[in-house]
Amino acid sequence: MAAYGLYTHIASNKFRSMLLLVGLFMLFYVLVYAGALIAEVLIDGNESVAYYLSRALADLLKAAPFATIAAAAWIVIAYFFHQSMIDAVTGGHDVTRQEEPRLYNLLENLCISRGITMPKLKIMDSPALNAFATGLNPRQYAITVTTGLLKALNDQEIEAVLGHELTHIKNGDVQLMVIAVIIAGVVGFFGELFFRLFTSFSWSSGSGGSWSSGSSSSSSRSSSSSDNKSSGGGAVVIVIIAVVLIVVAWLLSQVVKLALSRSREYLADAGSVELTKNPDAMITALRKIEGRGELPGATSAVMELCVDNPREGFADLFATHPSVQSRVDALVKFAGGRDPGPLPAPDETEQPAEQTGQADAPPPLPQGPWSDAARTDEPASPGSAQRPTGTGIGTPIGNPMGPWGRH
Structure with a gap:
């Protein structure tokens, strides 16, 4: 059914996402089957292709309960400890209203205005400009913001970024992305494990493995030698099939994550505009x-949760986020x-904004009525608001928080 409007797009996206998650979980069993194929070849390398395929299927049926338990245990551990793992990688830490009043007030105002439970607020000490939301339930929800973002963006822009992350939480994107x-990660871990087993097996067979040496029997048993040659070829085919399954499973896991994330970024941008009523700020x-969002030392799993996940060249084929240009184009067209x-x-030679008294001033953008324009030194008449009288950029007087005041 076609989706019309923001909320029907959100509902449709959730349904597709659940199907994709089911497909992603099924890839785990594909890897188990590939591992069973390799195991059967290692056990006996002198059988036919049909024999290996049927034996591996039987092994899969026997191993499926244990594989499901192992995957479930992995998910349970990640459910309770994923935030600690992310904080350990990024260095994020909780902050209070007293420590970050500006950021805390902006987030609290957004939550109060829409009746959203306020998530935890975390700060990551990094010059990168980025933010991300995490958590699998209301007690775990958290929004992490870099110090670089706080220094570079003004209040309205930070509010837009916070609205973007709150929309991810509100729409259930955070849970789906963390689970994905x-x-x-399970698929990647077992894929790498089986691939290492394969490379080890290939090395040993190259030195005279069972299925390659079986074809070099004595000439007095020519018929047996012919059978061994044929069956040895079957083992090679099975190994190739197993490697293809491992590679395809890994590639599909990346594609599923891409499909889950890209459309959600557009919806989160739209949700931010709905919360703040300010598309220009977003x-x-x-x-x-x-181009300034790369978090040094962060894993790809963390970057997939961020506002922007910059990728270049070949890596862009697996980018989980649409380009900034396409997101901006959507905001211009629809908002x-x-x-x-x-x-x-x-x-880098310019002084930081906080040293020049323009911490809340926007970067070099076309100036408009929202900008901090130059002010005259003449005192304002009693009861009248002081207004900009020039077109150049000057140092604001008596308003260190910028033209929008305190939040």
Whole structure:
């Protein structure tokens, strides 16, 4: 059924996501079958292809309960400890209102305005510009923001990013992505394990394995030698099939994660605009984050949860996020936002914004009525608001929080 409007798109996306997760879990059994094929060849390398296929299927049926228990145990461990694992990798830590009043107030205001349970707030000490949400239930939900993002974005842009992450939580994206990463991790782990077994087996067979040496019998048993040659060829075919299954399972696990994430980023951007009523803030936040979001030392699983997951070249084929340009284009088309275009790389010789008294000023963008314009030094008349009178950028007076005031 076709989806019309934001909420029907969300419902349709959830249904497709559940089907994809089921398919992702089935890939685990494909790997078990591939492992059974390799095991059968290692046990007896002198049989036909049909024999190996039937024996591996029987092994799969016997091993399926144990494989399911092992996968479930993996998921349970990740369910309770995934946040600790992520914090250990990223260095994120909880913050209170007293430690980060600006960020805490912005998040609290968004949650109160829409009746959303406020997640935990975490800070990651990194110059990268990024943020991500984690958690599998309301007690675990958390939003992590980098210090680089806090320094580079103004209040409205940070609010837009927080709205993006809150939408991921509200739509159930966080649970699905965390589970997808966990299951894909199972697939990747066993895929690598079986691949190592295969390479070890190939090395030993190259030195004179059972199925390669069986064809070198004495000439007095020519018929037996012919059978061994044929069966040895069957073992080679089975090994090739097993390797293909492992590679295909891994590739499909990456494709499923891609399918789960890309459409969700568009919906999260739209949800942020719905929360903040400010498409321009979401657009300028994306433009500032563009190309500056790579978290040093973070695993690919963590980057898949972020606002932006920059990838270049061949790696872009498996990018879990659409490009910033396509996301901005969608916001311009459907939300009526204005795109300032890609922003230049920050000049390292320039002083940081907080040192020049313009911590909340936007980067070099076309100036408009929302910008901090130059102010005159003349005192304002009693009872009247002080307004910008120039077109250049000056140092704001008496308003260190920017033109939007405190939140």
